[in-house]
Amino acid sequence: MDEAAEVVVRVRADGATELRVNGVFVMDDVETSSERLLAELVLDLGAREVLVGGLGLGYTAQALLAGDVERLVVAELHADVVAAVRAGAGAGPAVLDDPRCTVAVGDVRDVVAAQPDASLDAVLLDVDNGPDFLVHETNAAVYAADGLADAARVLRPGGTLAVWSMADSAPLRARLAALLDDVGAVAVPVDLQGRSEHYWVLTGRAR
Numbered sequence: 001m002d003e004a005a006e007v008v009v010r011v012r013a014d015g016a017t018e019l020r021v022n023g024v025f026v027m028d029d030v031e032t033s034s035e036r037l038l039a040e041l042v043l044d045l046g047a048r049e050v051l052v053g054g055l056g057l058g059y060t061a062q063a064l065l066a067g068d069v070e071r072l073v074v075a076e077l078h079a080d081v082v083a084a085v086r087a088g089a090g091a092g093p094a095v096l097d098d099p100r101c102t103v104a105v106g107d108v109r110d111v112v113a114a115q116p117d118a119s120l121d122a123v124l125l126d127v128d129n130g131p132d133f134l135v136h137e138t139n140a141a142v143y144a145a146d147g148l149a150d151a152a153r154v155l156r157p158g159g160t161l162a163v164w165s166m167a168d169s170a171p172l173r174a175r176l177a178a179l180l181d182d183v184g185a186v187a188v189p190v191d192l193q194g195r196s197e198h199y200w201v202l203t204g205r206a207r
């Protein structure tokens with residue numbers, strides 16, 4: 001955990017709520033369809049026990065808890081992000097108060113490492129902009145072969161690893177295909193201040 005991180009949640013002049021960590025934009029609540037889709041993809045596949053990294057403004061976790069999830073572990077690096085959601089930012093405290101949800105403050109790699117083999121139906125990774133546009137270089141390890149292998153280790157056969165990314169990534173697809181079956185990428189259309197763009201969710205199923 002990075003105790004020194006400066007976490008700021010503010011309401012901008014356009015009315016949007018924005019999350020910044022150490023002065024760097026993390027996300028806002030203008031366009032959360034891809035964060036929700038990350039959850040909906042695995043709900044559609046019947047996931048009941050899920051690990052998510054990280055919390056952000058809580059929309060992925062909220063979408064999972066709106067479904068049939070029975071156990072949700074959320075890994076969030078910064079305690080102050082959790083505090084902001086508890087204070088009402090984004091999806092708000094209902095996510096944290098849901099008895100199915102446990103928040104572990106720490107690096108998602110450590111939280112995954114603490115999970116038993118084949119114990120989860122899905123692992124959802126949304127801790128950075130994706131492997132090729134990192135805000136935090138230390139997160140390269142999350143998307144590297146070893147990090148993905150550990151995420152695959154905790155999945156039950158047929159379980160899903162899903163990775164949010166601001167762009168499709170052939171190298172990430174290749175690393176996923178070395179570990180998982182049915183690797184694919186879903187393009188999520190988003191409207192970014194009038195520009196039509198796509199975010200991406202890359203997925204694979206455990207063998």
Ligand SMILES: C[S@@+](CC[C@H](N)C(=O)[O-])C[C@H]1O[C@@H](n2cnc3c(N)ncnc32)[C@H](O)[C@@H]1O
Binds near residue numbers: 075106
């Ligand atoms: C883009 S936000 C996640 C958005 C989230 N899916 C939602 O629906 O709001 C990324 C979050 O991951 C956290 N984070 C960054 N690196 C992390 C890491 N290595 N382990 C756990 N959390 C991390 C950030 O502090 C931030 O809260």
